[in-house]
Amino acid sequence: MKRWLSIDELIALSLPGLPSERSALSRKANKENWEKRKRDTGKRGVTYEYLITSLPTHSQAVLTQTTDIVEPEPSNVLSQDSQKVLLQRMLGSLTEDEAEALNQVLVRKGVEFILLLLNDVNLQLLQLSSEEKERALRLITQIREGASSDSEGKELSNPAHKQAS
Incomplete structure (x- = not known):
């Protein structure tokens, strides 16, 4: 079963929520940082294949329910690369204000955690x-x-x- 699909294969599947034109689908894939790899076609130009687990969740669900093209992930644990892509997608969807607010929370919580570690009682408990x-x-x-x-x-x-x- 295939885990990687080209733009043409994705268009042929007519998945809900995905553009039906090559250029629009390619732009969406790039904008959302879908995991991709080059495929040698023997022709000029480059063809990319996209990892099924990089597609939007609703597209993945349709693929796994309606076709035998996709092999389900072997476990619920995401690979490190998939985790990075997912995190990049989530962070990329934030507005500038949301990203700044998230950054402030992470800095504050990080400092709070370090201060907790500096407490002698907490250090003893950790040991x-x-x-x-x-x-x-x-x-x-x-x-x-x-x-x-x-x-x-x-x-x-x-x-x-x-x-x-």
């Missing part, structure tokens, strides 16, 4: 082993549920003692 983190989370859950008596507190503060008894 705990997986087992210690699980025990700490269980302890927090038990405390929140109201386990506050002295005897329970002693048992909770020393899980090894609790397991031994």
